[in-house]
Amino acid sequence: MKKSSDIRNVLRLSFVFTGGVIGAGFASGKEIYEFFIIHGNKWILGLLICGVILSLSLFGIIKTANSNKEIHDYESFMAFAMGKTFGKIMENICGIFLFVLFFAMVSASGSLAVEAFSVKYFIGVSVILGFCLLIFIKGDEGIVKLNSFVAPVLIGGCLFLGINAILSRSEVPVFNLTGNSWLFSALLYSSYNIITIIPVIVPLRKLAETDKKAFLCGVAGGMGIFAIGLSIGAVLWFCKREISGNIPLLSALSDYRYTSVVYKIVLLSAIFTTAAANGYGAMNWMKSKVKRRGFSLYLIILALGAVFSRIGFSGFVEVLYPLFGYLGIVQIIIILFLTFMKGNINCK
Numbered sequence: 283m284k285k286s287s288d289i290r291n292v293l294r295l296s297f298v299f300t301g302g303v304i305g306a307g308f309a310s311g312k313e314i315y316e317f318f319i320i321h322g323n324k325w326i327l328g329l330l331i332c333g334v335i336l337s338l339s340l341f342g343i344i345k346t347a348n349s350n351k352e353i354h355d356y357e358s359f360m361a362f363a364m365g366k367t368f369g370k371i372m373e374n375i376c377g378i379f380l381f382v383l384f385f386a387m388v389s390a391s392g393s394l395a396v397e398a399f400s401v402k403y404f405i406g407v408s409v410i411l412g413f414c415l416l417i418f419i420k421g422d423e424g425i426v427k428l429n430s431f432v433a434p435v436l437i438g439g440c441l442f443l444g445i446n447a448i449l450s451r452s453e454v455p456v457f458n459l460t461g462n463s464w465l466f467s468a469l470l471y472s473s474y475n476i477i478t479i480i481p482v483i484v485p486l487r488k489l490a491e492t493d494k495k496a497f498l499c500g501v502a503g504g505m506g507i508f509a510i511g512l513s514i515g516a517v518l519w520f521c522k523r524e525i526s527g528n529i530p531l532l533s534a535l536s537d538y539r540y541t542s543v544v545y546k547i548v549l550l551s552a553i554f555t556t557a558a559a560n561g562y563g564a565m566n567w568m569k570s571k572v573k574r575r576g577f578s579l580y581l582i583i584l585a586l587g588a589v590f591s592r593i594g595f596s597g598f599v600e601v602l603y604p605l606f607g608y609l610g611i612v613q614i615i616i617i618l619f620l621t622f623m624k625g626n627i628n629c630k
Contacts, residue, residue, distance in 0.1 A: 291489040294426055296502035297433035299340055301555035302482050303475045303507055304436055309552035310390065311531035314514050317471040321464035325519070328468040329511045335472040337504025339614055342621035343480055344496035347487040356481040356563070357570055363616050372613065376477045377567035379606045380560050383478055384583075385590040387557035392591055394553065397532055398546050407591055410557050411584045417558040418565060418580045422485055425562055432551045437510055439548035443531075444513025446541055447520045473610030476617070481563035561587070 308314065318325040318332075346363065347353045353362050360369040360376070388410055395406025417424045490499045514531060521534040531549070535542045565583055572579070 288495060292495050292499045293502065294430050295344075295483070295486055295489040296340075296499045296506060297429040298426060298482060298486060298559070299336075299479060299499070299503035300506045300510070301429035301433045301436065301552075302479050302559040303336070303503075304433075304510055304552050304556065308511070309436070309440075309514065309531070309549045311514055311518050311534065313471065314511060315518055315530055317467045318464070318511070319515060319518050321467060324464040325515055326512065328464040329508055329515060331465065332468040332472050332511070333504040333508030335469065335504075335614065336475065336507055337500040338621070339472070339476050339500075339617050340479070340483065340503045341497050341500030342617040343476075343483050344487045344490050344499060345493055346617065346620045347484050348491055348493075348496065353484070356484050356566060359480060359484050363613075363620060372609070373567070375606075375609055376480070376613075377564065377571075379474070379477050379609075380481065380564035380567060381586065381590075382606070383560040384557060384564050385587055387553050387560060388587040389591040391553050391557070394546075394549060398549070407588055410553060411587055413554055414558055414561045414587075415580055415584060418562060418583075425482065425559060426486065426489075428558055429555055432555050433506075436548060436551050436555070437506060439544055439551070440510040440513040442513075443535070443541065443545055443548070444516040447513075447517040469611060469614075470607040473614050474607035475610070476613055477606055477610040478560055478563065480613075481566055482559050485566075 314329075318328050321328060343359075347359055350362055353359050356376075357373055360373040363369060364372055388407055391406040391410035392403040393406070395401045395409075396403055399406075417428060420427075487496075490496045517531055517534050531545060532542070535545050561583060565579060568579065568583065
């Protein structure tokens with residue numbers, strides 16, 4: 283009975299991780315295109331490297347948090363990992379980025395409303411903000427339950443899309459290859475996702491209280507990201523039309539009626555889970571900075587989301603995401619150092 287419960291908890295935590303990473307940028311195809319597809323035939327290798335980095339980082343976060351009694355929240359994790367002064371600086375930078383990602387998800391919901399459902403932008407924004415309010419009220423348990431339900435839908439839906447794309451392919455398209463090296467792009471994508479996931483994972487790390495469970499959680503989370511990315515990438519790689527718009531995958535699937543319906547469900551799920559995770563992480567960070575608590579704090583965060591969503595989804599992915607990615611590289615290095623160079627791994 284306990285073994286079954288342990289497996290369930292490991293899967294629940296890995297689903298939280300997957301749901302937090304697979305946001306609108308990933309599920310829309312925007313991130314997959316900008317960070318992987320543009321590198322041509324090496325896009326799969328870049329995605330695999332990304333999955334490995336995320337696996338090791340998730341394992342390291344859980345292990346470090348469980349191994350040190352002084353770590354009880356995001357702030358104490360950063361202080362332990364980077365020292366009090368630098369940790370405080372990085373904590374504030376990461377807190378700001380959580381807000382940026384939350385704003386991006388709200389913006390993506392507006393874009394989805396227009397491009398996928400042909401309704402007004404503000405309707406999509408209103409729906410996602412109302413949904414996030416419910417999750418904020420439910421707290422940690424709300425985040426876990428949401429991702430335990432939605433993440434399997436995301437994985438199954440994306441695998442369906444990828445298999446369908448491969449079976450219906452005619453020829454491999456030619457892309458205008460640009461950007462940095464494929465390896466650096468994989469590192470950059472991994473790094474800014476690690477920034478956002480620490481505040482969500484640290485409070486839930488007891489779901490995987492041993493190093494063995496933490497390792498299994500890391501493997502499940504990282505390989506889940508790889509599988510979903512491979513499926514989305516396949517759709518873009520074998521696309522028979524020009525990729526355009528804020529939601530490239532929607533453009534790529536426009537010729538497939540029923541597949542397009544499945545994709546809309548997948549993208550909607552991705553936006554909801556990531557908006558909830560990033561919004562909740564931002565709220566927890568903001569609690570340590572202001573005296574407000576409860577419902578009034580929720581309303582402030584939701585109001586900020588509505589205002590800054592007007593920046594536009596593409597602007598977030600193309601400009602702000604890479605900027606924070608450079609900062610995240612520092613965190614990955616420190617996390618891996620703490621995991622493999624400082625202290626022993628207990629596999630009991």
